[in-house]
Amino acid sequence: MHVIVVGAGVVGMTTAWFLHRAGHRVTVIDAASGPGLGTSRANGAQLSYSYVAPLAAPEVLPALPKYLFDRNSPMRFRPALDPEQWRWGLEFLLACTAGRAAATTRALLALAFHSRAQVHEAVAEGGLDFAYSRTGKLVVYSDDAGLEGAKRQMEFQRTLGCEQEVLDRAGCLAIEPAVEQFGPRIVGGIYTPSEEAGDCHLFCIALEGKLKAGNNPAEFRYGLPAERLVRDGSRIRGVATRDGMIEGDAVVLAAGMGARRLAAGLGIRLPIYPLKGYSLSLQVTDPAKVPQVSVTDSDRKIVYARLGNMLRAAGVADLVGEDLTLDPARLGQVERETREAFGAGVDFSDPQPWCGLRPATPTGLPILGRTRYDNLLLNCGHGALGFTLSMGAAQLVADLLDNRPTAIPLDPYSL
Structure with a gap:
């Protein structure tokens, strides 16, 4: 399956990583000149799972x-x-109620602990140099x-x-x-x-190196803003850019604040x-x-x-x-x-x-999962926890795309 990932920040790069590991052909689109140059560039650098x-x-x-x-x-x-x-x-x-805050904390901790396990597994494999x-x-x-x-x-x-x-x-x-x-x-x-702790920008660069290696290298289209998502009935046909449309079998929207604009073009409000x-x-x-x-x-x-x-x-x-x-x-x-x-x-x-x-998002929960379009998935809205939650969220979205059981329930994070 050819999957287009819109966004080359830490959320997009980790999403591409898990999709690539699952055997998919991956194309990453981003307006910046390289990976991790937006919100991931110089964040707080703490992996704060707790x-x-x-x-x-x-x-x-x-x-x-x-x-x-x-x-x-x-x-x-x-x-x-x-x-x-x-x-x-x-x-x-x-959302500023004790009950809502407690429920959000439970869901975020579950996702953070899952993300920690994925970080440890990736680090153990080697080849990730990010001041960890x-x-x-x-x-x-x-x-x-x-x-x-x-x-x-x-x-x-x-x-x-x-x-x-x-x-x-x-x-x-x-x-x-x-x-x-x-x-x-x-x-x-x-x-x-x-x-x-770790350098999020270096982490994105290290993932890019892994994604470019092997027999099925990912393609990176940098300096190319995604103008809109092109729909065809209940599916997304591709991503329109100034260089024409990039077609794919599925699209994952992981573009930080850019996700809101692209989703709005489809009539989807991302809070x-x-x-x-x-x-x-x-x-x-x-x-x-x-x-x-x-x-x-x-x-x-x-x-x-x-x-x-x-x-x-x-x-x-x-x-x-x-x-x-x-x-x-x-x-x-x-x-x-x-x-x-x-x-x-x-x-x-x-x-x-x-x-x-x-x-x-107002609650602090990221938005993960499917949309009304069969082949459009969301991985966005991580707030200040993008680095912390990225590996776990990406793995869940990749499993969802392939209809595999997810490690934790996705209901708390669904749109």
């Missing part, structure tokens, strides 16, 4: 005024004359109330298979001495030894809206003052991941539409937090700034 609790939760509601009026808030909302923004926002607020590490993750808290809330979440997740431990300040320093630079504001933390995030990639100058363990500052909402001789600092979530402008104020916010936390160990002379649009 930290998937959705953004839509009851505690978000009392914080709404801060999100609306505080420019330095970790999450910021800029109202626009965009009906989709307001519709997504309303759906997000409706399995050093765990430490989430630090600056107040007792935040730590107590994290403990409650940890106890809930323990019933779902997570292995985590609560640490006091001394315990945090024992796990990762570099966090001493945070100063006295750390009251404790949650440590998860099973968490991992996806971009959460704009920022990152800095900094060269390490003093390894003793930079963490080996992935660190998340819960209060400031900044994540830090060590990638070889580089430290990736990432954070903030702006609902500002499909705006890829680098906002100096938001970059400055990430830089200030990084200087305060680990500034003594990195070089700020060439910070490599980046921003990307995380394609998020």
Whole structure:
């Protein structure tokens, strides 16, 4: 079967990988000049299998005024004359219930654990060089109330298979001495030894190398935007581009925010809206003052991941539409937090700034599975968890296309 994958980010590349392994002829289409150059380019780099609790939760509601009026808030909302923004926002607020958040957490953990198994299998096979590490993750808290809330979440997740431990300040320093630079504001933390990190862009490049090898190499059509999906009755005939139509037996839509536009052309609404995030990639100058363990500052909402001789600092979530402008104020916010936390160990002379649009659904659940068109499948809407969930989601979609039983039920993720 010839399968067209629209999108060469980490979700599209992992989808192509599993389809290729199943013996299909695969063509990947992307407007960029290579793999992983959009939202996958310089994300937070954490593979956070146990930290998937959705953004839509009851505690978000009392914080709404801060999100609306505080420019330095970790999450910021800029109202626009965009009906989709307001519709997504309303759906997000409706999802901010304890019951909905708990159900979403269960579904996301199941998918994340499945994804972890696929990552481990792929790494064991060899040939994937992406600054991968399995050093765990430490989430630090600056107040007792935040730590107590994290403990409650940890106890809930323990019933779902997570292995985590609560640490006091001394315990945090024992796990990762570099966090001493945070100063006295750390009251404790949650440590998860099973968490991992890696360079998502390098991961995409490594997958591309594997996909080009062998007797059935995948074809990559870079620099070629998908203009629309061409339907023929109840099926999709192919993908229209400026170079003509690329025909296939099946199409998987894995194009991040681009998936929304392409689906809309078929009368399918994908409830996806971009959460704009920022990152800095900094060269390490003093390894003793930079963490080996992935660190998340819960209060400031900044994540830090060590990638070889580089430290990736990432954070903030702006609902500002499909705006890829680098906002100096938001970059400055990430830089200030990084200087305060680990500034003594990195070089700020060439910070490599980046921003990307995380394609998020109101509930936080990705959209996986079939559509009303027999041969069109969806793999989109992963939000900030694209790297974490990509391998598991791709494997499920590939199995679904071939009518094989899926490892976990797909109902929670269906459109």
